[in-house]
Amino acid sequence: MSRKSTAQDVADLAGVSRSAVSLVLNGRASGAISAAKQKAVLDAARRLEYSPNMVAKSLRTSRTHILGVLTWRGLAGLPLPLLASTLETSLHAGYQLLKMYAEPTELDQRRALGTLTSRLVDGILVISPELCEYHAVEALSAVPVVLLNCVDPSRLLSSVAPDEEAAGARAGELLIERGHRSVGLLRGSLSHHQTGQRAYGLQRVLLAAGLPPAVPQVSEVRIDAGIAAATALLTAADPPTALVCTNERLAVGAFFAAAALGLRVPEDLSVVSLDDREQLAGQLSPAVTLVSRPDDQMAAQAAELLIERLESGTDPATQHYSFVCPVVEGGSVAAPAVVR
Amino acid sequence: MSRKSTAQDVADLAGVSRSAVSLVLNGRASGAISAAKQKAVLDAARRLEYSPNMVAKSLRTSRTHILGVLTWRGLAGLPLPLLASTLETSLHAGYQLLKMYAEPTELDQRRALGTLTSRLVDGILVISPELCEYHAVEALSAVPVVLLNCVDPSRLLSSVAPDEEAAGARAGELLIERGHRSVGLLRGSLSHHQTGQRAYGLQRVLLAAGLPPAVPQVSEVRIDAGIAAATALLTAADPPTALVCTNERLAVGAFFAAAALGLRVPEDLSVVSLDDREQLAGQLSPAVTLVSRPDDQMAAQAAELLIERLESGTDPATQHYSFVCPVVEGGSVAAPAVVR
DNA sequence: CTGAAAGCGCTTACAG
DNA sequence: CTGAAAGCGCTTACAG
Numbered sequence: 001m002s003r004k005s006t007a008q009d010v011a012d013l014a015g016v017s018r019s020a021v022s023l024v025l026n027g028r029a030s031g032a033i034s035a036a037k038q039k040a041v042l043d044a045a046r047r048l049e050y051s052p053n054m055v056a057k058s059l060r061t062s063r064t065h066i067l068g069v070l071t072w073r074g075l076a077g078l079p080l081p082l083l084a085s086t087l088e089t090s091l092h093a094g095y096q097l098l099k100m101y102a103e104p105t106e107l108d109q110r111r112a113l114g115t116l117t118s119r120l121v122d123g124i125l126v127i128s129p130e131l132c133e134y135h136a137v138e139a140l141s142a143v144p145v146v147l148l149n150c151v152d153p154s155r156l157l158s159s160v161a162p163d164e165e166a167a168g169a170r171a172g173e174l175l176i177e178r179g180h181r182s183v184g185l186l187r188g189s190l191s192h193h194q195t196g197q198r199a200y201g202l203q204r205v206l207l208a209a210g211l212p213p214a215v216p217q218v219s220e221v222r223i224d225a226g227i228a229a230a231t232a233l234l235t236a237a238d239p240p241t242a243l244v245c246t247n248e249r250l251a252v253g254a255f256f257a258a259a260a261l262g263l264r265v266p267e268d269l270s271v272v273s274l275d276d277r278e279q280l281a282g283q284l285s286p287a288v289t290l291v292s293r294p295d296d297q298m299a300a301q302a303a304e305l306l307i308e309r310l311e312s313g314t315d316p317a318t319q320h321y322s323f324v325c326p327v328v329e330g331g332s333v334a335a336p337a338v339v340r
Numbered sequence: 341m342s343r344k345s346t347a348q349d350v351a352d353l354a355g356v357s358r359s360a361v362s363l364v365l366n367g368r369a370s371g372a373i374s375a376a377k378q379k380a381v382l383d384a385a386r387r388l389e390y391s392p393n394m395v396a397k398s399l400r401t402s403r404t405h406i407l408g409v410l411t412w413r414g415l416a417g418l419p420l421p422l423l424a425s426t427l428e429t430s431l432h433a434g435y436q437l438l439k440m441y442a443e444p445t446e447l448d449q450r451r452a453l454g455t456l457t458s459r460l461v462d463g464i465l466v467i468s469p470e471l472c473e474y475h476a477v478e479a480l481s482a483v484p485v486v487l488l489n490c491v492d493p494s495r496l497l498s499s500v501a502p503d504e505e506a507a508g509a510r511a512g513e514l515l516i517e518r519g520h521r522s523v524g525l526l527r528g529s530l531s532h533h534q535t536g537q538r539a540y541g542l543q544r545v546l547l548a549a550g551l552p553p554a555v556p557q558v559s560e561v562r563i564d565a566g567i568a569a570a571t572a573l574l575t576a577a578d579p580p581t582a583l584v585c586t587n588e589r590l591a592v593g594a595f596f597a598a599a600a601l602g603l604r605v606p607e608d609l610s611v612v613s614l615d616d617r618e619q620l621a622g623q624l625s626p627a628v629t630l631v632s633r634p635d636d637q638m639a640a641q642a643a644e645l646l647i648e649r650l651e652s653g654t655d656p657a658t659q660h661y662s663f664v665c666p667v668v669e670g671g672s673v674a675a676p677a678v679v680r
Numbered sequence: 681c682t683g684a685a686a687g688c689g690c691t692t693a694c695a696g
Numbered sequence: 697c698t699g700a701a702a703g704c705g706c707t708t709a710c711a712g
Contacts, residue, residue, distance in 0.1 A: 004457070006689060017699045022691055032697065051458045055404065056689035059395045059704050066438075080420040087439060096438050096459070098406075099427060117344070118391045119436070223592070223623040249623060252563070252592070259600060283563040283589060346705060357683045362707055372681065396705030399688050682712085689704105696698085 005048040014044035021045075025052070058120060067123050067306065068116035068143075069099040070109070074129025075192060076221075081277045082127050082149060085299030093307050095122070109137045117143060123306045126150065126157075131164055131194040144309050148302040151320065160302040160321040164194040164274075167291045167325035168201025168244075171272040174289065174327065175242045176209050179335045180270060184233040184240035185214035186250045188221040198246045198274050215240065219250060226253020227260075234261055234269070241336035242270035248280040251288045266334035275325070286331025298323050345388040354384035361385075365392070398460060407463050407646065408456035408483075409439040410449070414469025415532060416561075421617045422467050422488060425639030433647050435462070449477045457483060463646045466490065466497075471504055471534040484649050488642040491660065500642040500661040504534040504614075507631045507665035508541025508584075511612040514629065514667065515582045516549050519675045520610060524573040524580035525554035526590045528561040538586045538614050555580065559590060566593020567600075574601055574609070581676035582610035588620040591628045606674035615665070626671025638663050 007025075011018045016037050023029045024041040033041075044050075058064040067090055071078060078101075087097050098119060102112035116124060117139075124143055126134060128150035136145070136157055147159035175183055183206060190196045203213050215236075219229035226245070230253055233240065245251040251273035255265060263269045265286060273281050273288045277295055281288035301321055309316060347365075351358045356377050363369045364381040373381075384390075398404040407430055411418060418441075427437050438459060442452035456464060457479075464483055466474060468490035476485070476497055487499035515523055523546060530536045543553050555576075559569035566585070570593055573580065585591040591613035595605060603609045605626060613621050613628045617635055621628035641661055649656060 007691095008689080018689095019691080019699065020697095026691080034697070037698090051454050053399075053460065053689050054458045055395055055399045055460045056704090057691080059393075059399050059688090059706085060690045060692085062704075064395065078424055080424060084418055084420060088441070091441060096440075096455070098436050098438065100436075101428070101431060114391050115436070118394045120393065120395045223620070224625040227625075256596065256599065259596065280563070285564040285567075347707095348705080358705095359683065359707080360681095366707080374681070377682090393705050396688090397707080399690085399704090400706045400708085402688075683710105684712100685710090686708090688706090691704095692702090694699105694701090696700100 004053070005050045007050070007052065009048055010041060010044045010050050013048065014040040016041060062120065064120045064122055065094060066096050066098050066119065066121050067125055067303070068113075068119070068121035069097050069125050069127060070102055070112055070116070071099065071127040072101055072103050072129065076129065076276065079127055079129040079149060081295045082299050085296045086125060086127065086148070086303050089300040089303040090307070093303070095303075095307060097125075104134070106137055110139055113137065113139050122310050125302060125306060127302075130192060131161060131197070134159075144306060144315075146302050146306040146309075148298060155318060155320070158305060158319045160298050160305065161323065162194075162293050162298060162325055163322045164197035164325070165201040165204075167274055167293070168198035168246075169205045170201075170325065170327060171198075171244045171274060171291045172202040172205040172214075174272050174291075174333055175244070175270060176205065176211070178270065178333055180240075180242040181211055181336075182238070182240045182242070183211070183214045184243045185216040185246075186226060186229050186233065186243055186254060187216055187218060187246040188250070189218065192221075194276075195246050202244055214244065219253070221247050221249050223249050223253045223256070226250035227256045228253075230254040230257035231261070234258070234263065242272070242333070245271065245273040245288075247276055248273050248278045248288070248290075252280050252284065255284055255288075266332050268337060270334055270336070271332040275328075281328075281330060284332075289330040289333045290328040291325050292328045293325055294323050344393070345390050347390070347392065349388055350381060350384045350390050353388060354380040356381060402460065404460045404462055405434060406436050406438050406459065406461050407465055407643070408453075408459070408461035409437050409465050409467060410442055410452055410456070411439065411467040412441055412443050412469065416469065416616065419467055419469040419489065421635045422639050425636045426465060426467065426488070426643050429640040429643040430647070433643070435643075435647060437465075444474070446477055450479055453477065453479050462650050465642060465646060467642075470532055471501060471537070474499075484646060484655075486642050486646040486649075488638060495658060495660070498645060498659045500638050500645065501663065502534075502633050502638060502665055503662045504537035504665070505541040505544075507614055507633070508538035508586075509545045510541075510665065510667060511538075511584045511614060511631045512542040512545040512554075514612050514631075514673055515584070515610060516545065516551070518610065518673055520580075520582040521551055521676075522578070522580045522582070523551070523554045524583045525556040525586075526559060526566060526569050526573065526583055526594060527556055527586040528559060528590070532561075535586050542584055554584065559593075561587050561589050563589050563593045563596070566590035567596045568593075570594040570597035571601070574598070574603065582612070582673070585611065585613040585628075587616055588613050588618045588628070588630075592620050592624065595624055595628075606672050608677060610674055610676070611672040615668075621668075621670060624670075624672075629670040629673045630668040631665050632668045633665055634663050 100112035134150040217229040219225040275292040440452035474490040557569040559565040615632040
């Protein structure tokens with residue numbers, strides 16, 4: 001192929017006009033073009049390996065089938081799992097993605113947004129690395145938008161986010177159901193917004209069950225810091241029979257600490273971890289029981305929500321999806337030992 | 341902004357022709373447009389918040405300033421760190437990225453490539469999740485291409501990849517230099533191409549130093565499997581004084597195993613790990629001494645290589661960059677204990 | 681130094 | 697049922 005073939009080439013080879021080619025290839029030929037000519041067009045297109053110049057098509061139709069993505073670097077870097085899942089869903093639906101990094105500052109957002117709109121993206125996905133409130137810049141109102149892992153405080157923009165508070169509560173319930181009455185909390189800093197929600201959910205269910213609140217131990221989100229924090233918790237007077245970790249790294253640390261103290265999981269100590277998609281919990285024996293973050297489903301939902309809106313052409317009411325974090329059973333939870 | 345403003349709007353407001361606007365805004369005005377009119381155009385553009393419709397511009401110039409990315413899911417998923425770094429470099433240079441997943445099958449590659457070329461991407465980056473040989477489909481020859489983390493066996497395409505064999509050798513040297521004469525090897529399956537190269541590099545330097553080859557212990561690339569494998573190695577008769585792990589997960593396992601056996605790192609056991617960018621080594625105390633994979637630099641190099649080629653318009657000779665994997669010093673290596 | 685015209689490759693009313 | 701024409705928003709020779 002010395003030169004990419006055009007619709008004109010197809011028309012010439014098939015012996016029809018350019019418009020006929022366009023109609024046939026866009027599925028609007030029925031009742032307008034004879035079957036014979038339709039076949040001729042299709043054959044010619046195949047022979048020439050014709051694929052339409054999407055740039056020209058986009059200019060003409062003002063539809064690019066490209067989605068813009070606005071994201072930024074959080075405390076734990078970029079939201080790579082969310083970005084990957086979003087891309088997968090979009091590609092399946094026939095949309096490509098154009099990503100821009102933009103710090104959540106007015107200026108940077110406007111700059112990135114300008115790049116995206118000058119590319120005529122059909123819609124925009126805002127993907128936050130951490131659960132947060134997203135204050136939209138004014139220019140965003142000109143294009144369909146869906147927020148992922150963040151919410152619009154004014155509720156003008158649709159959003160998809162995990163219910164982290166319920167996830168923390170679920171972790172607590174898992175332990176209460178098995179009879180634990182004394183739970184320790186290994187958590188990171190509250191500057192991670194989700195951490196506070198997880199901790200709050202846990203304390204809420206403990207309170208509701210008439211149990212004392214979990215003794216919290218704050219730690220850097222690292223394995224070694226988790227070891228130290230868990231050791232502190234487990235060597236205190238009257239130690240807890242179970243630990244909730246707000247993050248998998250801390251759960252790995254808890255396993256180290258337990259082993260060093262001669263405690264078996266789950267016989268002597270139960271552990272439940274919340275999930276930030278680092279895939280560590282499943283690498284331990286027993287696997288850590290996990291309240292997982294459904295990044296894949298959330299990303300799919302967000303992309304589908306946006307694409308549906310684009311395909312339907314309507315402007316439906318703003319929607320907010322709060323996703324349940326499902327439990328992935330491991331072997332790290334058991335009833336507490338009768339005597340300690 | 342009810343409607344995005346066009347070059348015509350700017351021309352009207354500035355009182356000049358559309359061509360004048362184009363010349364000024366593209367920096368080709370000197371010696372062609374009066375200073376006063378240039379200022380008028382610039383002012384008008386600013387007032388209208390004009391930014392050119394890139395789709396129209398692309399159609400006219402046949403340059404999109406978009407790079408296509410072809411990638412696929414490997415044994416460890418997508419090469420997310422490489423993808424992220426590539427994007428960063430590209431954005432800095434004024435290029436956006438359009439990513440496609442394509443299994444390394446002829447059919448899938450052609451399909452994805454078709455999508456990319458119909459979008460008129462200026463060039464293509466092929467990013468492999470695992471070091472491998474990449475057999476290019478014929479259609480790739482029509483567009484500038486750079487391979488990242490894979491090489492073209494026919495050497496027709498430029499490529500950027502890490503020197504994994506040298507990385508394995510470096511890990512061995514680190515231990516030999518400190519006086520170790522008995523080294524164990526914790527490695528994953530050879531189906532990860534880089535694993536074989538790392539292991540080979542290690543054995544090569546041991547041999548060159550007149551030492552016995554490292555006793556290999558094969559393990560699934562998981563923390564718990566690493567614990568078992570390291571335990572086997574360390575409880576055998578005449579155990580090694582140092583361990584090379586082909587992957588950070590295995591190094592974490594080695595730390596667990598050492599602790600359980602009452603061995604201190606680095607006093608009783610030295611550990612060096614190779615890196616697949618999981619950021620685990622730095623989370624342990626002491627940090628694991630790491631021969632790191634320079635994903636960021638490699639990605640930047642690949643993107644720059646491609647962009648330079650596009651900007652220069654020339655077709656320079658094929659280049660193959662083999663990247664040195666730098667050592668990130670941790671505290672997990674010391675001289676072996678005199679008596680064991 | 682400036683402006684009218686052509687054309688990138690498409691799609692879409694519209695006249696026949 | 698088909699084909700000639702207009703136009704999406706740009707850039708680039710080219711004539712004045």
